[in-house]
Amino acid sequence: MFSPAKAVLFADDDINDRYLMLEACKDAGIRHPLVMVEDGEEVIHYLNGAGKYGDRALYPIPCLAVLDLSMPRKSGFDALRWIRESPQWRSLRVVILSASAQPRDVALAYELGACAYIMKPSTAEELIALAAAINSFWLRFAESPP
Amino acid sequence: MSAPDPAGPEPSPATFRLLVESAANAIVIADENGRIIFVNLQAEKLFGYDRGELLGKSVDVLVPAQFRSKHPAYRQGFIAAPSARPMGVGRDLFGTRKDGTEVPVEIGLNPIRTERGQMLVAAIIVDITARKKTENELSLIREELARRAADLEAIVAKRTAHLERAVAELEAFSYTASHDLRAPLRAIQGYAHFLLKRIGGRHDAESRLQLERMGVSASRMDRLVQDLLAYSRVGRGEADLERVDLDSVVAHITSHYPGLDKIQLQVRSPLGPAVGQFSLLIQTLSNLIANAVKFVPKERTPSIDIWTERERGRVTVFVKDNGIGIDPAYQEKIFNPFVRLDPAGPYEGTGIGLAIVKKAVAQMGGRVRLEPTAGQGTTFAVELQDEA
Numbered sequence: 448m449f450s451p452a453k454a455v456l457f458a459d460d461d462i463n464d465r466y467l468m469l470e471a472c473k474d475a476g477i478r479h480p481l482v483m484v485e486d487g488e489e490v491i492h493y494l495n496g497a498g499k500y501g502d503r504a505l506y507p508i509p510c511l512a513v514l515d516l517s518m519p520r521k522s523g524f525d526a527l528r529w530i531r532e533s534p535q536w537r538s539l540r541v542v543i544l545s546a547s548a549q550p551r552d553v554a555l556a557y558e559l560g561a562c563a564y565i566m567k568p569s570t571a572e573e574l575i576a577l578a579a580a581i582n583s584f585w586l587r588f589a590e591s592p593p
Numbered sequence: 594m595s596a597p598d599p600a601g602p603e604p605s606p607a608t609f610r611l612l613v614e615s616a617a618n619a620i621v622i623a624d625e626n627g628r629i630i631f632v633n634l635q636a637e638k639l640f641g642y643d644r645g646e647l648l649g650k651s652v653d654v655l656v657p658a659q660f661r662s663k664h665p666a667y668r669q670g671f672i673a674a675p676s677a678r679p680m681g682v683g684r685d686l687f688g689t690r691k692d693g694t695e696v697p698v699e700i701g702l703n704p705i706r707t708e709r710g711q712m713l714v715a716a717i718i719v720d721i722t723a724r725k726k727t728e729n730e731l732s733l734i735r736e737e738l739a740r741r742a743a744d745l746e747a748i749v750a751k752r753t754a755h756l757e758r759a760v761a762e763l764e765a766f767s768y769t770a771s772h773d774l775r776a777p778l779r780a781i782q783g784y785a786h787f788l789l790k791r792i793g794g795r796h797d798a799e800s801r802l803q804l805e806r807m808g809v810s811a812s813r814m815d816r817l818v819q820d821l822l823a824y825s826r827v828g829r830g831e832a833d834l835e836r837v838d839l840d841s842v843v844a845h846i847t848s849h850y851p852g853l854d855k856i857q858l859q860v861r862s863p864l865g866p867a868v869g870q871f872s873l874l875i876q877t878l879s880n881l882i883a884n885a886v887k888f889v890p891k892e893r894t895p896s897i898d899i900w901t902e903r904e905r906g907r908v909t910v911f912v913k914d915n916g917i918g919i920d921p922a923y924q925e926k927i928f929n930p931f932v933r934l935d936p937a938g939p940y941e942g943t944g945i946g947l948a949i950v951k952k953a954v955a956q957m958g959g960r961v962r963l964e965p966t967a968g969q970g971t972t973f974a975v976e977l978q979d980e981a
Contacts, residue, residue, distance in 0.1 A: 463780035470787045517772055546772040549764075569779055569815045571786030571808075 453510035454480040455586070458490045458526065459544075460518040464567070467574060468513075475578035479586055480507050487521025490514065491529050494536050509539065510591045513581070516545040516552060524559060531560040538592035540585060619718040623652045624711065627668050639698075639720055641691040652716070657687045657695055672712060675704030680716070688718065697725045767822055774818050781811035817931070820945035824930055827876060827952045834957060836980070839864035839910060842874045843899060850879060856886055861900035867908045868978040869957040877953045877961075878912070880946040881973050885914030888971070908979045911964065913972040924963045950975075 455477065459465050465483045472481055484493055490512065493500045500506045512530070514523035521529075523543060530536045543556045548566045556564045568574045604612075613620055619636035623629050629652055632644045640647070640655055647654075656664045680686065680700040687695040701717040785808035789801060843860050847853050867874075882897060889895040898913040919927060926932050930948035947961075954961045954975055964972035 461776055461780075463783065464776065467780065467783040467787070470783075546775055567775075567779065569775065569782070569819075570812055571783040574783065 452479055452507065453591070454482045454507040455581075456490065456493060456509035456512045457481065457483045458485070458487065458512070458518065458523065459483070459515040460485050461515070464515070467571065468578070471571065471574040471578040472582075474575045475582050477578060477582045477586065479510070482506060482509070486518040487514070487523060487526035487529075490526040491521065494530070494533070494539075511581070511585050512539055512541045513544050514541060516543060516547075516556070524555065527556065527559045527561060540589070540591070542581070542585070619720070620715060621647075621652060621655070621718065622705070622713055622715045623668075624713055625672050627651045627653060627665065630713070636718065639690075639696065639718065640688060646691070655688050657689050668714075671702060671704070671714065675712065675714075677701070677703045697721045763825075767825065775815055778811045778815040778818070782808045782815070785811065821930075824945050824949055824952065827873075827949050827956070834868050834870060836866045837869050837871050837874055838866050839874070839901065842871065842878055845875060846879045846882060850882075852886070853882070855894075857894060857896040858882075859896075859898045861898070864899070864901045864910070865903070865908065866979075867901075867910070868980065869959070873953040873956055877950050877975060878910070880950045881912040881975075884946050884973075885912060885916060885971070888916035889914065890917065903979055906979050908977055910975040910977070911972055912975075913964075913966065913970060915970045918966065918969055919963060919971050921963065921965065927963070928961065 455472075457465065457468055459468070465485075469481060469483065482493070484490055492498065493506060494509075496503070496506075512526075514526055516523035523545070527541055527543070530539055530541060540562045541560070542563045542565060543561045544565050544567055545552060546567045548564070553564045565577065568577055614634050616633060616635060619639040620631070620633045621629060621636050622631040629647050629650050632640075632642075632647050636647075637644055652668075653661050653664045678701070680702050686698050686700055688698045689695055697720075699719040699721050701719075703715045703717070705713040705715055707713060785804050789804045789808070792801070792804075840860070840862055843864065847858065869877075878899075885897045886895045893915060896915045898911075900911050902909050902911070928947050928951040931944045932948075950973075951961055954977070957977055959975060959977040961973060961975045964974045966972045
C-alpha cells in the first residue's frame with residue numbers, strides 16, 4: 448500500500464524566516480514535503496488534523512517538527528509541552544530553532560524534551576548548511592519512531 | 594613603741610554611729626514587729642522624713658500603697674527564717690516618700706540579734722533612680738537601633754528589588770535586541786543571497802556586485818549587534834574573584850576553539866595562578882588569541898607566545914603575536930568599543946574584542962596594556978593580582 452512521504456513541519460511567525468528556510472531546504476535537496484505554520488497553536492491544530500489540516504494529502508503527517516520559540520498565541524515551548532503530553536505525538540522529534548541562545552531557554556527546551564536546540568543562522572550560507580544537516584541527520588541517518 | 598593590737602580596742606559606739614550616719618546608702622532598722630527604731634541621714638534624705646517622724650512608726654509606711662497590705666506577712670516570714678538576703682528578688686522595688694512619690698530602690702535585709710536576745714532587721718536601701726534612668730535610656734536606644742536596622746533593611750530590600758528589576762529589564766532588552774534586531778538583517782542577507790543565485794549570470798557584473806555588497810553589509814550589521822550584546826553581557830555586576838589556574842584557562846581555550854591547531858601556540862607552562870574569574874579569563878585570553886590570529890598577513894603562519902611574569906603581588910600575562918603590529922600611538926584608542934584601525938583593510942572584525950578584554954580585566958581588578966614589541970607583532974600585557 449502506498450503511504451505518503453512524511454513531512455517536515457516548520458513553525459515560525461516571521462514570514463522572511465519561513466520563506467528563506469523553504470529556499471534553503473530546496474537548495475539542500477530536502478525531498479520531504481515541507482509544511483509551514485505561523486505559531487504554536489497552529490502546530491497543535493496541524494497535529495490534531497483540525498479543520499483544513501484534516502486533509503492529509505495536502506498536510507501530511509510530520510516526521511520532524513522544527514519550532515521557533517518566540518511566537519504569538521502559543522510559543523514553541525507551549526507547542527513542545529503539548530506534544531510531549533500528547534499520547535499520539537509524544538515521540539515526535541522536535542528541534543528548536545531560535546534567534547537567541549539564552550541559557551535559560553536552552554535548558555528549558557531540553558527539559559521539556561527537545562531533541563536539539565539550534566540558534567538561527569545569521570547568513571543564508573549557514574542556513575543552507577543547516578538545512579543540509581537536517582536532511583542528512585534527521586531525515587536520513589536518524590531512525591524515525593515507528 | 595609597739596604595733597597596734599589587731600584585736601585591739603574596739604571603736605566606740607559613737608564611732609559606729611558616725612560611720613552609719615556617713616554611709617552612702619539609707620539604713621532603716623526595725624524591731625521584730627516592724628517598728629522603726631533607727632534611721633540614718635541618708636534614709637531621712639531618701640524618704641523625706643525627719644527621723645523623729647519615723648521612729649516608732651511601722652516600716653510599712655515606706656512601702657508603696659499597693660503592696661502595703663502584703664508587707665506584714667513578708668516581714669513575719671523573714672523573722673521566722675532570718676537570713677541576710679536581697680529583698681524582692683526579680684521584682685522592681687519602690688519606696689514611698691513622705692510626699693507620696695515613689696523611688697526605685699534595691700534593698701538588702703540583714704537580721705541582727707541583740708545582746709538582749711531581741712531580733713532586729715536592718716534594711717540597707719540603695720536609691721537606683723539614676724540606674725533605672727540609664728536602663729530606660731538604654732532600652733530606648735536599643736529600640737531606636739532596632740527600628741533603624743529595620744528601616745535600613747527595608748531600604749536595602751527596596752533597592753535590591755529595584756536592581757533586580759533593572760537587570761530583568763536589561764535581559765529583556767538583550768533578548769529583544771538579539772531577536773528583533775537580527776531578524777530583518779537575516780532577511781536582507783538571505784534575500785540578497787537567493788536573489789543573486791536566481792539571477793545567476795543573467796545580469797551585469799555591477800548588479801551582482803551591488804547585491805553582494807547588500808548581503809555583506811547586512812551580515813556585518815548582524816555581527817555588530819551580536820558583538821554589542823556580547824560586550825554588554827561581560828561581567829554584569831560584581832564578579833566573585835578567586836585564584837584561577839591560568840594553564841587550565843588556556844587548555845580550555847585550545848580545546849574549545851577550532852582552528853587553533855593550525856597556528857603555532859607556545860605556552861610557557863606553568864603559567865601559574867592569578868586572581869580572577871574563570872569565565873572572564875576565558876573571555877580575556879580567547880579574545881587576545883583570536884585578535885592575534887586575525888591580524889597576521891595571509892602568507893605568514895600565526896605564531897602566539899604566552900607567558901607570565903610575577904612581581905610584588907602582581908602577575909602579568911603576556912600574549913605576543915607575529916602579526917601586523919599596532920602603532921603605539923593607538924595604545925589608548927584600541928580598547929574602545931567598535932574601533933578598527935584599518936576599516937578598509939583585509940582584516941575582518943567589528944572592533945569589539947579588545948573592548949571586551951578591557952572590560953573583563955577591569956572586572957577582575959586588573960589592567961591591560963600594549964607592550965612595546967621588538968621586531969614584528971604585538972604584545973598585550975594583562976596585569977592581575979597574584980593573591981586575593
